[in-house]
Amino acid sequence: MRLQAEIVYRTEDIPTEDILNLLVETETDRSMIDSLKGRSPVILKGSRGVGKSFLMRAAEAEIRRDFGSQKILPVYVTFAQASLIRQNTPDSFLIWMMAKLCSSILRAASTFGLKLPGGSAITAIQGTAAIGNYSEMEKVKDIFESSWKQEKQEELPVAVPVPEVLRDAVEDLCRHTNIKRVVLFVDEAAHVFIPEQQRQFFTLMRDLRSPYLTVKAAVYPGATSYGYAFQPTHDATVLSVDRQVTDPEYASAMRSIVYKQDGSLKKQIEPNGDVFDTLAYAASGNPRILLKTLLMRSPFNRRSTQETIREYYREEIWGEHSNLADRFPGHRELIDWGRTFIEESVLPALHARNVGRTSQTSSYFWIHRDAPRAVREALRLLCYSGIVQEGDSGMRATRGEIGTRYMVNLGCLFAQDAEPIKFGQNVRKHLYVKRMVEYGANHPAYRPIDEFSLDAVNSGGNLALEAQLERSISHLDVTEFQRSKLDELGFRTIGEVLKSDEEAFKRAYYVGTKRARQMRNAAVTAVLEYLSG
Structure with a gap:
């Protein structure tokens, strides 16, 4: 038997409004949160489960709380879906990142009631028209995130801007709305063991830096390739999320x-x-x-x-x-x-x-x-x-x-x-x-x-993606309740969970709209974490 307790151990399962209520603030945690809220780029480094996502969410929550007085716009985005991006061209991953960042910044601005200014830069990151319920950038993002299950990638509806245009658009937004700066929290920034994707991200992180835009990125130790263009100790502040067992508290x-x-x-x-x-x-x-x-x-x-x-x-x-x-x-x-x-x-x-x-x-x-x-x-x-x-x-x-x-x-x-x-x-x-x-x-x-060659490590991508999608859901790190509902719904493989929607989860007993969304989010998060390591 297990302890009967209302405990969650993934930040993704915690409602945004509850984050600060669950914060146990040590002196080290406070220092990290303040750095995450500050002007300088930050790389938050730590192994799975140590609390990187929680600290980023706590910093985001405090900025949201103080938005009226501080005029700083927080934008939280996760790159966990990177493991699903099929590399049809060398710049596929960069295009996906740019589309995701553009749509996330626009969504955050809308959430805070900010009116977008005119101008070519804003138009470039916004797109010229909506497609159904999607903006053009959101549509581009979804095309790439669905590429794992398609033989041929769908044609992109709009050209994605280069980093310099996004940087200019953020400056225009800040000047027009009297915002001091945008803080971009990128969770799971280097979540996959694909060095080329990691190098593209850190080059982008360097290229986006400006007085109006600062990037905070969460990464894992031991699995991150920064490339030659990005120097961690010079281009960012590196913080290690390791709670010291020798600390008296x-x-x-x-x-x-x-x-x-x-x-x-x-x-x-x-x-x-x-x-x-x-x-x-x-x-x-x-x-x-x-x-x-x-x-x-x-x-x-x-x-x-x-x-x-x-x-x-x-x-x-x-x-x-x-x-x-x-x-x-x-x-x-x-x-x-x-x-x-x-x-x-x-x-x-x-x-x-x-x-x-x-x-x-x-x-x-x-x-x-x-x-x-x-x-x-x-x-x-x-x-x-x-x-x-x-x-x-x-x-x-x-x-x-x-x-x-x-x-x-x-x-x-x-x-x-x-x-x-x-x-x-x-x-x-x-x-x-x-x-x-x-x-x-x-x-x-x-x-x-002694004679091991590192060539195999530094080439290629996730060669086992298709095989992993066929594996049993028993490999997923979910709660016993979530696992029982996945079994009840007849999900047998990881791929089946990934392809499901909220309506599929509603077929389980005692699962309504809110719980269906929470369950699917938790299951998909576990899938993405599993696929990415």
Whole structure:
């Protein structure tokens, strides 16, 4: 059984008006939200589930709230659909991005009652006419997002403007309506493992920068190619969404995240506070993982939590990482080696080092800067999955050599022990960041990928898209209620969910218009996240 609680673990499932009510604000979170609201471009970097989307939505909500006094227009757009874009021409992805941004900015302006000025730039991003209920730019966007299921792409109804025209149009809009600037929040900006698409986005991000338009982009660690035209440290402020487990307020903040969603859980959690804190540390700063593991079993107690840690951190989290190889064949060897390296080398070494210690426990390891490039690529993929967090680079090891420090997910470490709760309580209480297991430039564990060529990683796109659409809905990360309704409606494959509409969801018992929209959005979001990794 699972805890019966009204908890959601995806920001996409939270109504916009509830975002700020669910915000648990730490000092670090406040600093990030303020940066997201500011003038400078921002790259918000973090693995799945750490809260990138929530922070962007919180910043958007605060700007919306203060629109009357601050005169800043927030525009939120997600690029999760990028995994569905068929590359018919080299510039297909750029055209889709421009159409999506144009239509999103126009929609936001309309929402705030802003009257568009005349002029060639505005006309270019608006189009000359509406097509049914769609603007021309929205129609272009939909054509590209439907290209995955069509043999031949539909002809575009209008030419899409170049970045300079969009930049000029935003300036015209700001001057005409007395708006200070437009803040463009781009979620899932580099969601797919297609380097060429990623490079096109970051070039566009650089080209759109102006006093009237600033771009904030959420990306994943380990899966992002910025290209030569965009320099992250010079063209934007890079913020890492990693909640530090060494922060004294860490456990209380994670507990508040749960209580904000469902205060009734206090009755089960408070009598088992130390057990909950160990589960929170196991999540290594990832709220989604904490919520998922909290809901896995009921009642919440020491025994059930031990079973959860063993099941999730020995099996499920690794299964999610290994499944990336099915969706991205070029990364298979790196994915498999990375799992073997952590499971068979790093975790046993850390466990042995921590057993029986009452001071300076560790979940950290260090990699020499001259280790094979394939090793660093494999570690970045582990960061993408949330199994590893990249720490400080340029760190000196015991012999004075330079490298990078990483932290392995604490839950994976706790699960190594026969008594995960007892072991985890000791490790988290004495965690010492300077104590590391070290791997030099030529460590024997690297040998299986010493000769690995990165050419396969950096070429091509998602070669497995069609195969993934035929896979069972059991692969989707949805709630038990949503899964039961998908089964009830007769959906069997991922592709069937993606092709469905709200009317299809209304056929389920007790599902009306509002719930149908929420369910379809949640299911489609899970599909897009699955297809993109």
